[in-house]
Amino acid sequence: METLTTAQARDHFADLLNRTSYAKERVVLTRHGKRIAAMVPLEDLELLELLEDRLDVGQARNVLAEAGEDVPWGELKKQLSLGQ
Incomplete structure (x- = not known):
């Protein structure tokens, strides 16, 4: 699994999209050194x-x-925290 900054991901978006969709790779995106999202x-x-x-x-x-x-x-939704 590769880790990239959001800026790197933006610059290579098409390649990352192909790698996740066709090669089934997972990519973790970071911002300011923190993991914030993933492409899967x-x-x-x-x-x-x-x-x-x-x-x-x-x-x-x-x-x-x-x-x-x-x-x-309604009560079941409330107990399961599913909203209103």
Whole structure:
């Protein structure tokens, strides 16, 4: 995994895009020496989203099991911090 500054990434954006999409490389971007973002292949993002969805389902099941009864959707969203 390569680490580049945002300025370097800007100068080589097309190459980085090709490397992440075709070569499946991951690139970490830094600003002022701090890691701030990453360029990853789309498959990595899709896997991350799938894992997040599974965690959300697990949390929902736990809340329902703890309640032992029907929980209104609004209350469930509130308990899972999903907003209004």
